[in-house]
Amino acid sequence: xxxxxxxxxxxxxxxxxxxxxxxxxxxxxxxxxxxxxxxxxxxxxxxxxxxxxxxxxxxxxxxxxxxxxxxxxxxxxxxxxxxxxxxxxxxxxxxxxxxxxxxxxxxxxxxxxxxxxxxxxxxxxxxxxxxxxxxxxxxxxxxxxxxxxxxxxxxxxxxxxxxxxxxxxxxxxxxxxxxxxxxxxxxxxxxxxxxxxxxxxxxxxxxxxxxxxxxxxxxxxxxxxxxxxxxxxxxxxxxxxxxxxxxxxxxxxxxxxxxxxxxxxxxxxxxxxxxxxxxxxxxxxxxxxxxxxxxxxxxxxxx
Amino acid sequence: xxxxxxxxxxxxxxxxxxxxxxxxxxxxxxxxxxxxxxxxxxxxxxxxxxxxxxxxxxxxxxxxxxxxxxxxxxxxxxxxxxxxxxxxxxxxxxxxxxxxxxxxxxxxxxxxxxxxxxxxxxxxxxxxxxxxxxxxxxxxxxxxxxxxxxxxxxxxxxxxxxxxxxxxxxxxxxxxxxxxxxxxxxxxxxxxxxxxxxxxxxxxxxxxxxxxxxxxxxxxxxxxxxxxxxxxxxxxxxxxxxxxxxxxxxxxxxxxxxxxxxxxxxxxxxxxxxxxxxxxxxxxxxxxxxxxxxxxxxxxxxx
Ligand SMILES: [Zn+2]
Ligand SMILES: [Zn+2]
Ligand SMILES: [Zn+2]
Ligand SMILES: [Zn+2]
Ligand SMILES: [Zn+2]
Ligand SMILES: [Zn+2]
Ligand SMILES: [Zn+2]
Ligand SMILES: [Zn+2]
Numbered sequence: 001x002x003x004x005x006x007x008x009x010x011x012x013x014x015x016x017x018x019x020x021x022x023x024x025x026x027x028x029x030x031x032x033x034x035x036x037x038x039x040x041x042x043x044x045x046x047x048x049x050x051x052x053x054x055x056x057x058x059x060x061x062x063x064x065x066x067x068x069x070x071x072x073x074x075x076x077x078x079x080x081x082x083x084x085x086x087x088x089x090x091x092x093x094x095x096x097x098x099x100x101x102x103x104x105x106x107x108x109x110x111x112x113x114x115x116x117x118x119x120x121x122x123x124x125x126x127x128x129x130x131x132x133x134x135x136x137x138x139x140x141x142x143x144x145x146x147x148x149x150x151x152x153x154x155x156x157x158x159x160x161x162x163x164x165x166x167x168x169x170x171x172x173x174x175x176x177x178x179x180x181x182x183x184x185x186x187x188x189x190x191x192x193x194x195x196x197x198x199x200x201x202x203x204x205x206x207x208x209x210x211x212x213x214x215x216x217x218x219x220x221x222x223x224x225x226x227x228x229x230x231x232x233x234x235x236x237x238x239x240x241x242x243x244x245x246x247x248x249x250x251x252x253x254x255x256x257x258x259x260x261x262x263x264x265x266x267x268x269x270x271x272x273x274x275x276x277x278x279x280x281x282x283x284x285x286x287x288x289x290x291x292x293x294x295x296x297x298x299x300x301x302x303x
Numbered sequence: 304x305x306x307x308x309x310x311x312x313x314x315x316x317x318x319x320x321x322x323x324x325x326x327x328x329x330x331x332x333x334x335x336x337x338x339x340x341x342x343x344x345x346x347x348x349x350x351x352x353x354x355x356x357x358x359x360x361x362x363x364x365x366x367x368x369x370x371x372x373x374x375x376x377x378x379x380x381x382x383x384x385x386x387x388x389x390x391x392x393x394x395x396x397x398x399x400x401x402x403x404x405x406x407x408x409x410x411x412x413x414x415x416x417x418x419x420x421x422x423x424x425x426x427x428x429x430x431x432x433x434x435x436x437x438x439x440x441x442x443x444x445x446x447x448x449x450x451x452x453x454x455x456x457x458x459x460x461x462x463x464x465x466x467x468x469x470x471x472x473x474x475x476x477x478x479x480x481x482x483x484x485x486x487x488x489x490x491x492x493x494x495x496x497x498x499x500x501x502x503x504x505x506x507x508x509x510x511x512x513x514x515x516x517x518x519x520x521x522x523x524x525x526x527x528x529x530x531x532x533x534x535x536x537x538x539x540x541x542x543x544x545x546x547x548x549x550x551x552x553x554x555x556x557x558x559x560x561x562x563x564x565x566x567x568x569x570x571x572x573x574x575x576x577x578x579x580x581x582x583x584x585x586x587x588x589x590x591x592x593x594x595x596x597x598x599x600x601x602x603x604x605x606x
Binding site (some may be wrong): 026027049050052056057059060063066067076079084085086105106108109110111112113117118120121122124125128129131132133134135136138139140142143145146147149150153154156157160161163164165167168171172174175176178179180182183186187190193194197198200201204205207208210211213214215216217218219220221222223224225226227228230231234235237238241242244245246248249250251252253254255256257258260261262264265268269270271272273274275276277278279280281282283285 | 329330352353355359360362363366369370379382387388389408409411412413414415416420421423424425427428431432434435436437438439441442443445446448449450452453456457459460463464466467468470471474475477478479481482483485486488489490493496497500501503504507508510511513514516517518519520521522523524525526527528529530531533534537538540541544545547548549551552553554555556557558559560561563564565567568570571572573574575576577578579580581582583584585586588
């Protein structure tokens, strides 16, 4: 609200005197000085006018208390109880010509500061604020619920991922230990085979050693006899070796990835779906218990 | 080989003399001193006996040069060229009675130190060692191949897992950003709604403020007029608020995990399969070019 400017006494101004107004007549809608208000109040028909201090006037000066019919630009002087509506003369002529309960605004306004209508208005305002508050609290709760759900969903996603990781870790460990076992088995076959070859080599090299010594130091008959035996042994070893060379362990490990897994990386399109679900907990609107109706009836019946 | 003990001269021992043998007759299978070997060599039928030093005797003493038929425990004295076999008298009677080419072991052994047979035996031994070596090399190569394949498979498993992780990371990021977008949208609805309520509250509180000022400071007619207007405004606000309370944004995010993923943790049994594949690269056996056959033919034809 802007700082109110000074208001001058209209009555004094009429007499060419400049005097700051200390008071305000709500009914005349004019400011008065202390002197002029005295003469204002000596007039009988003005005696019941509502006089307030200038400072109080400023407190309500921003509230529209226009007593003019906005439609016909005439003073609102009457009230139709039937239509609960303020009327100018034109209003009466045009729209309320057949209404019974039209009274003067003075009568209608009588006691309105303490009327049931104003009590109802206060109640309505109070309840309206309660309803707004209900809505605000509900919004806050819904916001909290969204955050909670969001948090839960994130946790669920992480848990699901952890489970998948755990599962894949398990399966990976399984296949790796299977790989180790199977390759180890193949390596053992090769080791056994190589060990046999090493023994055989040692044996054949011994024969070669003996053969060369025999040739050097033994008699021809000895050489002949030994050579016959050796050739026999060597022939057997040759045959065995021929078979053995066809049976070298040739196993190589090979991998077939589970097609469910390879399809996964190709075909999986989503981790899942986020959808918005509407939960419905309707908020009961707080209604005002109407006293106006009773008043209306009272007014109507008393008319 | 154990350290050889001293060998005594058998001939000297016959005469009651103890004399260490310096020489050995392979044919008599006895030790002789330097003196006694001289008289041994004066005898015509012993003159071609194979005489070696005692030290050389020990070098071949561990090689079986048994000239006794193991079946009949008689001396091997003959050789059947047809069966390529050393024979005792009993062998000839029992199994080679009809064989033509039986000769004395002395004749058969003649030149055997430089025979094709001994050359073939050497070749056979050499090739046998080559074949053993081929086998050993092949085993080593196969071992290396197994290790390489094992390494590749481990890498492939890790790569596959990395791909799955990358894919899941992507999808996880996608669903999380979807979650954020959708919850953010719901929160915005709530924010807008709350903002409207705040404005409405401010408006209603202003009306309440005005109502109390008017009651305090205005005239009854002013109160009546303003109250009528206010009630009108409040009624409109009430109706709007009634509708509004039914339209509080109530969206909550919800998650549906892709069933392919939830099935994964339940149903996936393996990461894949390790199987052993046999690769076949046969090793050609190295054969000895036989010279013995030619010798055999020579011997047969010269007989
Ligand atoms: Zn005055
Ligand atoms: Zn007045
Ligand atoms: Zn009018
Ligand atoms: Zn009317
Ligand atoms: Zn002697
Ligand atoms: Zn001799
Ligand atoms: Zn025999
Ligand atoms: Zn024969």
